[in-house]
Amino acid sequence: xxxxxxxxxxxxxxxxxxxxxxxxxxxxxxxxxxxxxxxxxxxxxxxxxxxxxxxxxxxxxxxxxxxxxxxxxxxxxxxxxxxxxxxxxxxxxxxxxxxxxxxxxxxxxxxxxxxxxxxxxxxxxxxxxxxxxxxxxxxxxxxxxxxxxxxxxxxxxxxxxxxxxxxxxxxxxxxxxxxxxxxxxxxxxxxxxxxxxxxxxxxxxxxxxxxxxxxxxxxxxxxxxxxxxxxxxxxxxxxxxxxxxxxxxxxxxxxxxxxxxxxxxxxxxxxxxxxxxx
Numbered sequence: 352x353x354x355x356x357x358x359x360x361x362x363x364x365x366x367x368x369x370x371x372x373x374x375x376x377x378x379x380x381x382x383x384x385x386x387x388x389x390x391x392x393x394x395x396x397x398x399x400x401x402x403x404x405x406x407x408x409x410x411x412x413x414x415x416x417x418x419x420x421x422x423x424x425x426x427x428x429x430x431x432x433x434x435x436x437x438x439x440x441x442x443x444x445x446x447x448x449x450x451x452x453x454x455x456x457x458x459x460x461x462x463x464x465x466x467x468x469x470x471x472x473x474x475x476x477x478x479x480x481x482x483x484x485x486x487x488x489x490x491x492x493x494x495x496x497x498x499x500x501x502x503x504x505x506x507x508x509x510x511x512x513x514x515x516x517x518x519x520x521x522x523x524x525x526x527x528x529x530x531x532x533x534x535x536x537x538x539x540x541x542x543x544x545x546x547x548x549x550x551x552x553x554x555x556x557x558x559x560x561x562x563x564x565x566x567x568x569x570x571x572x573x574x575x576x577x578x579x580x581x582x583x584x585x586x587x588x589x590x591x592x593x594x595x596x597x598x599x600x601x602x603x604x605x606x607x608x609x610x611x612x613x614x615x616x617x618x619x620x621x622x623x624x625x626x627x628x629x
Contacts, residue, residue, distance in 0.1 A: 382468040383411035388627035393428035405468055414466045416508065419459030428621040430460035430614060432483065452490045460618060461486050466505055466611035473567035473629040476501055476610045481559050483618040485552045495519035495545050497615035503566040504608035512604060514564040514577040519545035520553035522590040524575045528601040535575065535593035558582055559622065567629045572596035573603040
């Protein structure tokens, strides 16, 4: 009985330590009122730390839901890059809370989710980003469906739309509703044969890519459109369009929600973000 008590006590101490590292005691910053278009250029120098929820984030504009921190320097934002150093607060926290997806805490950036604090209805959003390196995690969740995505109509982590580029070279529009994923549209965008070990990412590395999504009411449903512009392109290329009318047996996400950026198992840099009413 005594050993059982100490086992429970140790687990409680560990959970308390993780909660502290994830900012349970942090006082947040009030949300800013933003106008359309909202443009963020990653200016200045500093870092935004992950927070447990929007009320505890230190930014009036952004909530880093997961990924440890976003670092800002030299007019660039970036996920954590490479291995987190020994003693880094997020290495410690993720080693305890999600060692599988973050390689024992070495790579919190493997599950990067940056969310706007402002709410949007019918809107477009754009991000300019550059893929720096892949993190070839042994996690079973590193797979062909990973990639670079814009999030829209974000109600919470279980209900939202995704539009973006998968590591297997596919463009995709998906809905996540109450935790279940539904593919609304997909088509090839980059050539090559994906292989988890030998060719784990067909997306361009070291090149600035601009990804744009539009989410708006149309024709009895919600239309989601995906566009791409590479460094050598003058105009946007429309990759996909889908209309969610509840075909999956789940309703379209019609209310206002947050926007944001998702990246999986990669080190990524950002140069600009823009959101605008449609």
